[in-house]
Amino acid sequence: SIAILLYLARKFKTPDHWYPSDLQKRARVDEYLSWQHVNIRGKGSKLFLTKVLLPLLTGQPLSPEKLEGVTEELNIVLKQFEEKFLQDKPFIVGNEISLADLVALVELMQPVGAGYNLFEERPKLAAWRSRVEEAVGKQLCQEAHEGILNAKNL
Numbered sequence: 001s002i003a004i005l006l007y008l009a010r011k012f013k014t015p016d017h018w019y020p021s022d023l024q025k026r027a028r029v030d031e032y033l034s035w036q037h038v039n040i041r042g043k044g045s046k047l048f049l050t051k052v053l054l055p056l057l058t059g060q061p062l063s064p065e066k067l068e069g070v071t072e073e074l075n076i077v078l079k080q081f082e083e084k085f086l087q088d089k090p091f092i093v094g095n096e097i098s099l100a101d102l103v104a105l106v107e108l109m110q111p112v113g114a115g116y117n118l119f120e121e122r123p124k125l126a127a128w129r130s131r132v133e134e135a136v137g138k139q140l141c142q143e144a145h146e147g148i149l150n151a152k153n154l
Helices: 002-011 023-035 040-058 064-086 099-113 123-136 138-149
Strands: none
Touching: 002 099, 023 099, 040 064, 040 099, 064 099, 064 123, 099 123, 099 138, 123 138
């Protein structure tokens, strides 16, 4: 939960880049964390649910038309994410990773876990992912996403 992340950042006085004390940078983190609920999380989760969980529960695959519509909704918010939040910066807030980047990567791994490689045709997004994984630790990222990335094998 976003509330828990913010609580932990404050309680344990994490390095400033995670949740910056600079008000403009913090506002940018807060802006993304508020936006992502119905956008990246909403559309990414919807793709995961419709492509992986619903067919698993119902035994019926999703119609190609429905899957195309869900995928297009996600593509729209991915474009917004690149244009409005990443722009030409290494990370959402600027030159350093923040909680916004961490939350974004976690949410984007759901569609990847459903078999949709959203990084493949988006070099800006792929480069950002590499920077986030490098900043956090590639091994830690792999461990954290292992479950979701194996969900399509259920």
